[in-house]
Amino acid sequence: MSAQMEIGTPVAARMASLDQPLRMAGTVIHVGEGREIFAEGGDTHLFYKVISGVVRVCRFLNDGRRQIEAFHVAGEVFGFEPGEARSLSAEAVGDCSLVSYRRSHIETLAQKDQAVAHQLFQYVLQNLAQAQGHALVLGRRGAAEKVAAFLLGWARHSLDKNVIHLAMTRQDIADYLGLTIESVSRSLSQFERDGVIALPNARQVRMLNTDALEDLVA
Amino acid sequence: MSAQMEIGTPVAARMASLDQPLRMAGTVIHVGEGREIFAEGGDTHLFYKVISGVVRVCRFLNDGRRQIEAFHVAGEVFGFEPGEARSLSAEAVGDCSLVSYRRSHIETLAQKDQAVAHQLFQYVLQNLAQAQGHALVLGRRGAAEKVAAFLLGWARHSLDKNVIHLAMTRQDIADYLGLTIESVSRSLSQFERDGVIALPNARQVRMLNTDALEDLVA
């Protein structure tokens, strides 16, 4: 766990200050692959922090279409929504360890501890920036550009920036990028033909030419 | 939603809760149509609240493509970003009156006044929810559905829910929805032919059959 917490050093470093007071305020839970963490319509009393694993936060349309709003990895906080009722749901992409916090409890804590309040604010800001970056990708990019942006974003979470392990299926990627499984697959295959990446297996991506991907999303 | 002020209530009442402590903390500014409020690369020292008018917050790609992340109307707060440097820019869609707040100043204030802290948090949460709703529209909806969602969203801001006045151009709408000018225009024309809306002029939309639009975005 400690190794994974170190990912994204600046964030992890900042988190230390929050973890001190928050450690005992939360409850550690384990969620199996594909299991629900919270559902649309549920209440917003709890929010969560990822210890290990990957979480997807998503929304469904009545016809079954799904939009994944965000993937969350170790160190990130999710589950904030205005109002009482959730409009989003969250599931474990793979087995996950999380800490759940009672919102009211943390808000009380934040009143006393200025650092907690500030940290909490930063977490929400982080989610906001992530959502806005996501909107840019969804609105103004072609299929290949979307996939390139996804790979680069994911590489940032990787220990070894040259070998990415994808925790999620092609369907998850497609639903995150507003594409179909087939378009994701075709883009990846094309990148491989172009010598930009290698795909040792479906879940692993070796980055051979990061610059080429950067150019696409520039 | 509880913290979101209803548009349509008197301005003074709408802003009362945050304005009581914040009134003297902020500076009222007026921004002419199309003028920049802040730019990508600038610092994040200030954030803003809309008194009147409409603001667009957007991002540009190197090739000139633009994605409008959000439109903000009276009562809404915008300009929050993590880090020191902005990755977004903001412009007045039409003439605007805003209050600008110094972030450091407000944070000091929030330490003392619990209500301010809570209110601030709600505003950011509101922005987050808005961004996530936007992502759903961008990722998983066709052109007509996008335009329908936009009209309904905008109708919520309208005094008279049956006659919408659009503050922005077709280009703005297109850049918000990830479409082209032409697709927006065609969708609107189609709605008009179907008797769902009327277009007395380019900036005014009369809602004739809201349910039909609701069905599209259901």
Added chain:
DNA sequence: CGCTTAATTGATCAGGGTCAATCGTGGTGG
């Protein structure tokens, strides 16, 4: 009353979706 800019409309094209077949891989049981 032109001039300029925004919006609409039409014709064509292409990117990505859909449908369908095949491949690959990991897991299970004989």
Added chain:
DNA sequence: CCACCACGATTGACCCTGATCAATTAAGCG
């Protein structure tokens, strides 16, 4: 240990929505 099965991923053929290119109309404004 290997064969089979099931599910995910890939690939191909075709189609459709929305982008692009281009012309026309409408609306402000000096």
